[in-house]
Amino acid sequence: MSPEQAAEFAHDWVESWNAHDLNRIMAHYAEELDFCSPLIQQLGADASGTLHSKEALRAYFATGLDRYPNLRFELQQVLPGVQSVVLYYRSINDWPAAEYMELNAQGRVQRVRAHYAAPAAGH
Template structure:
């Protein structure tokens, strides 16, 4: 899981959209309170990689100084939780469910 987490973090910190998306399955489901703000979507949920591409594109524009600082990697069964410092120094966790190919199929993001 450490390799996955480091690659994910490096992609985000490089603002490399294609590399970021390489970690996600085409049928990913992504929940985040930030979706409510960026997409003006009260449900806070995105379905599918192409919708995720559009959301991440908006987020990278909205937060040009985006930089994540990884604090902890918590391993589960076919899942990982990344605990990190996010934009505007917010604390964040993302619980990611991984498929047999190691791609993310579901995300639950949380912010303090």
């Protein structure tokens, strides 16, 4: 993935989340996927923290958008790789977040590992 492709993907991904446009968000993802996040557990979507279908992912994202009506992401950095990208951004409650995403041949996300950290006290 070129730096330009990664930046274009990242900006569209963040803009779709900030617009709370679930259809646009879902357009970034493949039908079959492996999406792992601690927020999956926290929001009660799956105790394992991993989802495998676009349908389950859509339900999880809908819950997140409902639970956090003021959700807004702020993109910090985009790190392109070979058919992958890491997005570093500010997430819910201003938490630092990083998502490793692998894309399929059609440019859709098929594997995600999401990481979050609550800001340190006093920051």
